[in-house]
Amino acid sequence: MAIEIRPITPAEATEYLRVLPYVNGFPQEEPEPSAWYAGSAAWPPQVQRTAAQLKQDAAELLSDWFRPQAAFVDGKIAGGSAIVSVQVTVPGGRQVALGGVTSTAVLPTYRRRGLLRKVMAAMLDDCRERGEFLAGLSASEATIYGRYGFSPATFQHRWEVRRTDVAFRSEFTDPGELELADGAVAAEVWPVLHEQVRAERVGEVSPLPGKWDGLAAGGLPADGSGPAHHLVHRNTKGAVDGAAIFRLPWSPDPARAGVLQVEAFEALTPDAYRALWALLLDFDLTKRVVAARRPVDEPLRWMLTNPRALKLSRTRDNLWLRILDVRRALEVRSYAATDSLVLDVADDLYGAGRWRLDAAPDGAACTATDAEADLSLTVNELGSLYLGGVRASELAYAGRIVERRPGAVRRLDALLRPDRAPHNAVGF
Incomplete structure (x- = not known):
């Protein structure tokens, strides 16, 4: 068995893609509800990519920010992964280069042969050569990546609250204005808002190219959770200082009907934070709110007369870090x-x-x-x-x-x- 680890060529892009779970339909996430998903099912539904989609994906695959490595066994791609070039905010506010590990898989027929270890070593060496002294990933399975030096560094909550349990501790008059916006407005708002957020929030990463492109297009997600709705908050000067994306999926099951799912939420000021949550937690004809991707020190709990109303339904590690250069990492923060x-x-x-x-x-x-x-x-x-x-x-x-x-x-x-x-x- 001849093993070769190297970057792929453009001609090998389609073969590389067929190894990945989101292309071949194999599981890519543990079969449990995730803290970064507000739906009730396990995420995500598996849909194999069509030949036309594969062709388009392959054409877009190789770029300066996406650096794939593959494990070839007897000339055939049996596994692979990739590094995406992003930035992460470290204590003190500096935004430093991070090699983000993504699109990782080994075909089931080639497991337990050390292929992933060889691919990972090649990618981490590439990061070091490029001056990236931090690497990071989000682990689909928690027992895999510790052997390569990664460990959980940030965590997320998913929580839920019954609408009838919500009461704020004090009266509040919003000096700004809330707006139900369309996808085109959301596509303009979110890139600017996120840049302001990540300038101040330790652990936040820069978005990949095209991250916000789908907001303007709209459409229904594959999991059937309904169309995205966009809520925007503007301050007294008309500047956006908060936004939320939420869904109201229909269900014939009364136990799951009337659930408002908060998919994304950011606020730059306490006024925007309070105003956005005040509406989301009291939306007409709903009975329960589920919020995903929330920080572990969510301040909302302390704004409620009954802090037990906010019930955690999942806590999970999110960003795993790997220090590649101890000296540089400790000096930059x-x-x-x-x-x-x-x-x-x-x-x-x-x-x-x-x-x-x-x-x-x-x-x-x-x-x-x-x-x-x-x-x-x-x-x-x-x-x-x-x-x-x-x-x-x-x-x-x-x-x-x-x-x-x-x-x-x-x-x-x-x-x-x-x-x-x-x-x-x-x-x-």
């Missing part, structure tokens, strides 16, 4: 305190290293050192800690960080403490 720690970081792919981190709110320096370590961890734990969404004390209690010097875990928590939980609503 900001810190909540001033301190110095020596970290012993193990990395099965790129080797162990001991690093002295001299951190402060206005900057940091990270240098290789032979000094005695304060903490020992692997690159997996460092990925989870990096955006501030996981505490070092949690991982230490779980036995995943070894404290070499008493108090070092507490000190690392103080350095990495975020203002808000990291969150990303846009994936790749």
